[in-house]
Amino acid sequence: MSAPYREPSPLPADPAPADEPVDIGPLRSSHAPQPDLTSTHRYVSLGLLAVSLGALWFFWNEERGLAAPFVAVALVAVVVAWARRPSRVDLHDRGLVVTRAGKSTTVAFDDVDEVWQELTVNDSSIIGRVAFLSALNLVERNGRRTRVPLDVAGALEIFERIDRACTYPLIADAEAAIDAGETLRFSDVSVTADAVTVGKRSIAWRELKLVRVQANQIALLKSQTVLPWATIAFDAVPHPGLFLRLVRRLAPEIEEDTGFRFGKTG
Structure with a gap:
């Protein structure tokens, strides 16, 4: 497995043919x-309601052509429900x-x-x-x-x-690279044994007063513990688990303040 964080990513190779079998074992x-009554079922219900209203209009009104919008809404709801079927x-x-x-x-x-x-x-x-x-x-x-x-x-x-x-x-390759003085790149964030770079701004690890690990991000605090010098969202870097491991290894002081769940909100 390659280490995309060590060097800029190369140009992608041509994808394998779609019908080429992939052996992933047993x-x-x-x-x-998970049951979800707020997405797919919502669109199905909308489609059924539109069909019902359209049928009532068709049978009880002389201007039957006006039932077409109800049919259109029903078709759109069915298409959306099909596209949003759970995985x-x-x-x-x-x-x-x-x-x-x-x-x-x-x-x-x-x-x-x-x-x-x-x-x-x-x-x-x-x-x-x-x-x-x-x-x-x-x-x-x-x-x-x-x-x-x-x-x-x-x-x-x-x-x-x-x-x-x-x-x-x-992990082992990344830690060895840090020890050898290399720069590891995680999208717009770069990490060395001495400093962290976020975008075009850099700061030495020793200059940080605190690194606060939050539910969705890491806050880098320089001179006080309220307003961060920078924040790094976990969904803004590849391999966030590896990135967090390196931060814990290099930061002078860590504070954990996390709240983490799987699935959807609500």
Whole structure:
């Protein structure tokens, strides 16, 4: 597995043919969608209501052509409901299969170059800020991106399997690179043993008063502990688990203030 954080990513290779089989080993577990009455069912209900109103208009009014808008609304609702059908995730020994709207996508873990988190933040919780991890996006070396939903049964098993197979193998190489004085790049953030760079701004680790790990981000605090010098969102860097591990290793002082959940808000 490559280390995309050590050098600028090369130009993506030509994707493999769509019909080329991918060997990901035997099936380990299947993860069905969680019941969701607020998305797909909502559009189905809208479609049924539109059909009912259209039928009433057609049979009880002479201007039957005016029933057409109700039919159009029903068709749109059906199309949207079909497109928003929940996904299923099948975990295999060496990869996974995501099935959505009747289409299956196979990803081999060895082909994954980057792992990105998809987070939704809820600040209205009585326990403070909570981040919901709704999906992981897997970017392969050929540039293909696959969204792996986590609003399914057994989401923790999926998360841990991807982390173990795609991010964990990079840890030793990353720590060795830091010890050798290299610069590790995580999108717009760069890390060395001496400093961290966010965009075009850099600061030495020793100049930081505190690094606060929050539900959805890391806050770098320089001279006080209220207004951060910079914040780094976990969904703005690839392999956020690896990035956080390096920050914990390099920061002079860490404060943990996290609230983390799987699935959707609400």
